[in-house]
Amino acid sequence: DLPAGLVVPEYPEDEEIAEEVVFTSIREGAIEDLSSDWKSYEVYFDGHIISLPCTYKELKALTGYTMRSSQAKSYLESGYGNYVSLYKDNKDALYIDVCNNTDEDQKYSDCLVTRIRMTRYYLDNTQDEFIFPGNLKVGDEISKDELIKLFGEPVDVYEYGSDNYLQFTFTYAEDKDYTVINKLGINVVNGVIDELYMEHAGNE
Secondary structure, X not given: OOOOOOOOOOOOOOHHHHOOOOOOOEEEOXXXXXXXXXXXXXXXXXXXXXXXXXXXXXXXXXXXXXXOHHXXXXXXXXXXXXXXXXXXXXXXXXXXXXXXXXXXOEEHHHOEEEEEEEEHHHHHHHOOOOEEHHHEXXXXXXXXXXXXXXXXXXXXXEEEEEOOEEEEEEEEEOOOOOOOOEEEEEEEEOOEEEEEEEEEOOOO
């Protein structure tokens, strides 16, 4: 059954939408229910909490965001991943990574979503908020010290500055060598969060 308040969008031209969506990685919840630990790999959206990885079909049913039909019906090779743009009202809405962790080639629409990436560009297109652990949102003001207070020291820091432009990127990962691709990335430009991404590709 769908979580309360969710309705699977109907797209007559997309025959795959007709099948029932089983929610295993999305649950109802308030912002207060979102974990403050980035290693929870949780993201809040519209009264629901997404735990990565989730299926593309779950994410589509919750948000209404879709792949292009041609990509949804294309196949991804076993053991591989790829990045995908999702769309809302024909505008870029969200950037995700998908992964085929099965032993056979799999349609993109059947793959797992392992990364959710929100930027100010996507926010301008959709006005939809994704909230990350620590109550972080694209467009909010934040400092390095505030991030360190929330999550501790990052494993990687990138900084760039020029006239009237200051950028830093913090990456939090389970290990410094990235042998496990599970991480949180935060890009801040002139004191404002410009990009957030959460990635959980598994523990093996």
